[in-house]
Amino acid sequence: MITTALTPALVHGAAELERTPRGLRPHRLPAWVRTRFPDPQLLMMEAQPSGVRLRLRTTARTVTLVSHPTRLVYRGADRPRGAVDLVVDGEPVASEPLDGGDVIETDLGTGSTELRPGPACTTTFTGLREGDKLVEVWLPHNESVELVELRTDAPVAPAEPAGPVWVHHGSSISHGSNATSPTRIWPAVAARLGGADLRNLGFGGSALVDPFLARTIRDLPADLISVKLGINVVNLDGMRLRTFVPAVHGFLDTIRDGHPTTPLVLASPIFAGIHEDTPGPGAVDPDSLGTDQVRFVATGRPEEVQQGKLTLRVVRDALAAVVAGRDDPNLHYLDGTTLYGADDAAEHPLPDGLHPDTATHRIIGERFAAYAFAGTGPFADGVRAGA
The missing domain is CATH 3.40.50.1110 (SGNH hydrolase)
Incomplete structure (x- = not known):
């Protein structure tokens, strides 16, 4: 497998990528907003990469993304996990739920929170069609993630966005x-x-x-x-x-x-x-x-x-x-x-x-x-x- 460095050229739909000890965290709002108005609700929401995706051209038939999710849960309320979706040549073809990651649990009655650390998540898509193709890996819309590693069985190149x-x-x-x-x-x-x-x-x-x-x-x-x-x-x-x-x-x-x-x-x-x-x-x-x-x-x-x-x-x-x-x-x-x-x-x-x-x-x-x-x-x- 080939490991490709995750760079801004591969990540589309984010304002900025923050370097963390684990990797890259996509942000949907620029740093000046996050600094000027560090409201906890807003910061949590903008770090959830809704609409953000890796966009690349490749002949690979296997794509693996290692990420470290952080999710918010409410005590007494079950919330479904986020997912990573695979889109090939504009068509969604697969979806894999996240596992692992950190959990921030909030008590809706008292407002108190508790952080529970967890392991990284490895998401693998196999059986992609042969030949050159446009591959998009859509990040979860409802959990923040740090992007750790991208592995494929063939080289990848950044793909320019298309459409207005x-x-x-x-x-x-x-x-x-x-x-x-x-x-x-x-x-x-x-x-x-x-x-x-x-x-x-x-x-x-x-x-x-x-x-x-x-x-x-x-x-x-x-x-x-x-x-x-x-x-x-x-x-x-x-x-x-x-x-x-x-x-x-x-x-x-x-x-x-x-x-x-x-x-x-x-x-x-x-x-x-x-x-x-x-x-x-x-x-x-x-x-x-x-x-x-x-x-x-x-x-x-x-x-x-x-x-x-x-x-x-x-x-x-x-x-x-x-x-x-x-x-x-x-x-x-x-x-x-x-x-x-x-x-x-x-x-x-x-x-x-x-x-x-x-x-x-x-x-x-x-x-x-x-x-x-x-x-x-x-x-x-x-x-x-x-x-």
Whole structure:
């Protein structure tokens, strides 16, 4: 087997690679953000490499990645392991769950955490087709990893990205929560169908209209941009309507400083019954701890909307008005309930009240691709230009 040094040229979709004693840790946010605002939740989410993959050309028929995962678990709540996916010439062909690694266990009742060290994980894919091919190894979307070693039975070379660069920012749903593997999260599904090169800036619990995220998007190369806002602002109870609307305008203004005419989709939240008419903050339902499925609940009161509190319905109306009030022909509003609405909730309920399962991620990804990339969609011209 040939051991190839892991270098930035092989890793795609990350902002930076941090050198650690074990290897390389991908980060999805640049160091200046992590230093300026070292919020533990944000740091944990940005280090989970959703959308990050090794991209290479090779004739190898066996590919092995050694990594050291770190995962977050909640005491009394079972969370599935992350996975590493193999994509060959654009088609997902295999998925292997992680094992080993470090565990950070959090007690949701007290907030205390405990670190339990573990061994490295070796993921091997065999039986790849003969001949030269484009191989992508997608890293787990829901566990951070340190990349230790890449081994193959034939030489590898970095592969340049293809297709228009699509930068997407959103919440835990865009991050991929409840999907079983990294190529099954809805942005990855949509990017594959649309022929786009995904840069995923979905961060669990952290789509909060933060100025540093707008600056990050502003400074990235991007042919297509989408921003999905609302659910985290509601379930954190982080803003009132008076502050939310100008914050969104400022967020868009900053993006436009770097991308004045780039197609930009502003998407509102998908349907989530607990917050449609009830403000946050959201919380874990204590009665669900220790059961097969932890669930979330809204703890606000509907009448608080009169005081400026946000619900998902209020947010959708506000975002639609933001887009209508801006003189920007390349800015498009997407109602999130067209991706997943009340009727879908009856047929494909959100298992925990907030996050879609893998099958529903696929539905959302397919619908976004049909809206954005096909026909006269806002991203269609960008895809044709990239092709």
